[in-house]
Amino acid sequence: PRVCAAANYPLYIRSIPTENELKFHYTVHTSLDVVDEKISAMGKALVDQRELYLGLLYPTEDYKVYGYVTNSKVKFVMVVDSSNTALRDNEIRSMFRKLHNSYTDIMCNPFYNPGDRIHSRAFDNMVNSMMMQVC
Amino acid sequence: MEPGPPGGPAASAAGLPLSESEQQRYSELFSRCCPPPEAAAGGSSVGELFRASQLPPDTLHQITEVCGAKRVGYFGPAQFYIALKLIAAAQSGFPVRIESIKSELPLPRFVALKNDGDVRYGTPAELHGVKFQVPHATLEKNSYKRTDEGDKQEPKSPPMSPICSPPASPSTYQRIPLTYGYGKSRSGLEQQHGAPYEVRHTTHQQDGPSSGNYGAKPAHACSTLGRSLSVEREQPDSSAHYSDDPWRITEEQRDYYVNQFRSLQPDLNSFISGSVAKNFFTKSKLPIPELSHIWELSDVDCDGALTLPEFCAAFHLVVARKNGYQLPETLPDTLLPDYLQAASLKPLRDCALFDSYSESLPGSQQTRDFSRTEKTSAEEVPDNSALLQDTKKDDKQALKVSTTVKTIPKDFQHLTVKTAPQEPNALKARPRSRSYSSTSIEDAMKKGEEPPTPPPRPQKSHSRASSLDLNKIFQQNTQAVRSGWLPPPPPALPPRPSVSQTEQVSEVELHPQMNRPPSQAEENSSAKKEVVLVQPPSKPARRKLRTETQGLETPELSPTINVTSSLPAVKPHLPVQKPSSKQKRAIQTAIRKNKEANAVLARLNSELQQQLKEVHKERIALETQLEQLRPVTVL
Numbered sequence: 001p002r003v004c005a006a007a008n009y010p011l012y013i014r015s016i017p018t019e020n021e022l023k024f025h026y027t028v029h030t031s032l033d034v035v036d037e038k039i040s041a042m043g044k045a046l047v048d049q050r051e052l053y054l055g056l057l058y059p060t061e062d063y064k065v066y067g068y069v070t071n072s073k074v075k076f077v078m079v080v081d082s083s084n085t086a087l088r089d090n091e092i093r094s095m096f097r098k099l100h101n102s103y104t105d106i107m108c109n110p111f112y113n114p115g116d117r118i119h120s121r122a123f124d125n126m127v128n129s130m131m132m133q134v135c
Numbered sequence: 136m137e138p139g140p141p142g143g144p145a146a147s148a149a150g151l152p153l154s155e156s157e158q159q160r161y162s163e164l165f166s167r168c169c170p171p172p173e174a175a176a177g178g179s180s181v182g183e184l185f186r187a188s189q190l191p192p193d194t195l196h197q198i199t200e201v202c203g204a205k206r207v208g209y210f211g212p213a214q215f216y217i218a219l220k221l222i223a224a225a226q227s228g229f230p231v232r233i234e235s236i237k238s239e240l241p242l243p244r245f246v247a248l249k250n251d252g253d254v255r256y257g258t259p260a261e262l263h264g265v266k267f268q269v270p271h272a273t274l275e276k277n278s279y280k281r282t283d284e285g286d287k288q289e290p291k292s293p294p295m296s297p298i299c300s301p302p303a304s305p306s307t308y309q310r311i312p313l314t315y316g317y318g319k320s321r322s323g324l325e326q327q328h329g330a331p332y333e334v335r336h337t338t339h340q341q342d343g344p345s346s347g348n349y350g351a352k353p354a355h356a357c358s359t360l361g362r363s364l365s366v367e368r369e370q371p372d373s374s375a376h377y378s379d380d381p382w383r384i385t386e387e388q389r390d391y392y393v394n395q396f397r398s399l400q401p402d403l404n405s406f407i408s409g410s411v412a413k414n415f416f417t418k419s420k421l422p423i424p425e426l427s428h429i430w431e432l433s434d435v436d437c438d439g440a441l442t443l444p445e446f447c448a449a450f451h452l453v454v455a456r457k458n459g460y461q462l463p464e465t466l467p468d469t470l471l472p473d474y475l476q477a478a479s480l481k482p483l484r485d486c487a488l489f490d491s492y493s494e495s496l497p498g499s500q501q502t503r504d505f506s507r508t509e510k511t512s513a514e515e516v517p518d519n520s521a522l523l524q525d526t527k528k529d530d531k532q533a534l535k536v537s538t539t540v541k542t543i544p545k546d547f548q549h550l551t552v553k554t555a556p557q558e559p560n561a562l563k564a565r566p567r568s569r570s571y572s573s574t575s576i577e578d579a580m581k582k583g584e585e586p587p588t589p590p591p592r593p594q595k596s597h598s599r600a601s602s603l604d605l606n607k608i609f610q611q612n613t614q615a616v617r618s619g620w621l622p623p624p625p626p627a628l629p630p631r632p633s634v635s636q637t638e639q640v641s642e643v644e645l646h647p648q649m650n651r652p653p654s655q656a657e658e659n660s661s662a663k664k665e666v667v668l669v670q671p672p673s674k675p676a677r678r679k680l681r682t683e684t685q686g687l688e689t690p691e692l693s694p695t696i697n698v699t700s701s702l703p704a705v706k707p708h709l710p711v712q713k714p715s716s717k718q719k720r721a722i723q724t725a726i727r728k729n730k731e732a733n734a735v736l737a738r739l740n741s742e743l744q745q746q747l748k749e750v751h752k753e754r755i756a757l758e759t760q761l762e763q764l765r766p767v768t769v770l
Contacts, residue, residue: 108437108438111413120431
């Protein structure tokens with residue numbers, strides 16, 4: 001499982017089992033296209049829904065990709081092993097919500113420039129705890 | 136702990152039989168507490184040393200009295216030696232009397248005083264482990280911090296360092312469970328003492344780096360001696376004794392922080408916006424990631440703004456970091472806003488206004504060094520607050536008035552809060568007094584722009600802080616006070632202040648109308664929550680009409696000064712007016728609080744609106760791009 005928040009370039013990438021990192025990176029990047037597609041599909045009228053959970057993006061292969069995008073076009077992508085069937089949709093949603101909340105907390109930090117890599121320890125801790133729950 | 140090297144009969148000092156070792160030790164301690172130029176030891180450093188002796192506070196008070204320091208107001212060589220002897224006597228179990236010290240006694244033992252590495256100092260088992268490192272760090276901090284101010288302390292560090300175990304260990308400062316006992320009780324005592332002592336004590340003052348450097352600055356809290364920088368520096372040490380925990384903020388440090396807060400945000404009840412804080416902390420020259428981490432730790436509500444306790448915590452962390460301490464992963468308990476808020480409520484009654492005032496002056500200079508830089512950069516930022524008008528001195532004054540009661544009307548550094556009610560005035564007066572001493576403060580005040588609607592704080596019993604109006608009013612009052620340097624308001628005034636207070640409280644305008652009497656009255660009514668605006672009721676009405684930007688500045692200076700001076704005198708008058716104004720005050724308070732809340736919400740709203748606009752713009756831009764691309768991709 002891996003989490004990547006990116007505005008088309010990764011601001012934060014974390015994965016737990018650390019092998020296959022490159023594969024995860026690739027997966028996340030490809031899924032970004034899917035995300036963009038979904039965003040554009042919503043149309044301008046559905047602006048409000050941009051912040052919503054995007055749902056399962058890419059169920060192929062042996063993992064699932066979930067997406068979430070915020071109003072400021074920051075995307076959260078989560079890649080989960082298909083073997084991990086314990087994860088339900090609402091769990092994924094709650095995880096994204098937590099990610100989003102942590103992200104906004106980071107934004108509150110005046111020393112953080114949007115677009116910088118995220119080095120926040122609080123964010124790290126939150127992500128780690130979340131991933132521990134899943135794995 | 137054993138007495139130091141057995142001293143022979145040796146010479147006596149000031150008619151006091153002192154053995155050679157005693158003489159040596161005493162003179163050494165004295166010189167530590169008392170920088171060469173001065174002839175008397177600073178209260179704060181002496182206080183720290185006394186605290187290090189691990190005697191109960193009342194014993195120390197007793198000693199202070201017996202040795203005559205209270206009489207003369209400072210620790211001269213004679214007093215100091217007598218005091219040390221008394222300490223030794225007390226430690227040996229003798230009563231604190233002059234007679235006890237006639238006989239030969241072991242040398243007094245001071246905990247963690249590593250100067251000579253003597254056993255005498257007694258290495259407090261509990262504390263030491265950590266202390267050693269902390270003191271060293273503290274020393275480092277002191278020297279670090281002081282760099283811009285002066286390096287008096289640095290020379291001290293070297294001698295200390297060999298004694299301290301390798302300070303580097305970051306773990307040491309973490310939650311050092313040092314006894315805090317002395318600190319609080321001693322605050323009064325220590326504060327009285329000179330700073331020089333504290334500088335030395337920094338090493339063993341675990342209080343952490345912050346006390347070292349910043350402590351010095353704000354230290355003035357009680358030092359009777361208006362020493363110059365040296366005193367200031369030392370002061371922080373004294374504050375350190377409050378807690379050996381480097382993450383605990385001492386009184387002096389707190390004062391200093393509050394002063395700095397004021398410089399950025401006149402209203403102590405309000406908060407500093409992120410950009411302002413960013414500029415301010417950037418001045419500390421810490422790397423951005425560390426500042427970012429500090430912010431994360433201190434902004435517990437993650438609102439992008441720092442309230443006073445959050446600011447104190449952040450500042451404390453910055454100081455700690457600069458002194459070499461590693462930043463913790465989570466915010467220490469002593470730095471939690473709740474804790475700090477509760478702590479800040481304790482009025483620093485100990486410090487006499489006079490002391491604080493004089494002390495603050497020297498201290499303020501130091502702080503000014505830092506704050507000046509901060510002000511210049513930070514000030515520009517805070518204009519979000521609608522209250523720009525208050526800016527300039529008014530803000531400062533207002534803040535002072537409204538700020539926590541605790542702060543005593545000292546300059547930046549001394550924010551000791553004597554009594555909540557008085558503080559507002561005092562606060563204002565203080566900044567003003569500083570302005571006299573240093574123009575930078577005034578500038579800073581100006582920059583401190585209006586407090587964005589301070590969230591109601593329990594500390595603000597005098598509740599000025601709550602509404603900007605109050606601030607303004609106070610500022611005005613303080614200004615008036617300052618300008619006049621009026622003597623304590625005549626007894627007749629007190630009744631008025633209560634009345635005026637209530638009225639003025641509701642008024643936001645900063646009118647420099649506050650004449651001296653009003654400001655003084657304010658001080659008197661310090662007991663009252665609100666800043667006692669002595670001015671007659673009619674004035675408040677006028678104030679309202681006026682815009683905030685009325686140049687409070689000039690008058691502010693004088694009023695604040697007057698305020699400070701008049702505060703002590705005024706206090707006795709306060710009780711008179713209270714009954715009549717209580718009701719009014721209650722109403723005023725409620726009104727103020729509501730106004731403050733409104734102001735805060737309005738501010739938030741405006742900020743959010745701005746953000747929303749920006750986000751909308753972005754979205755529009757993106758949509759436009761999408762539109763442009765669509766015809767291409769959609770086939």
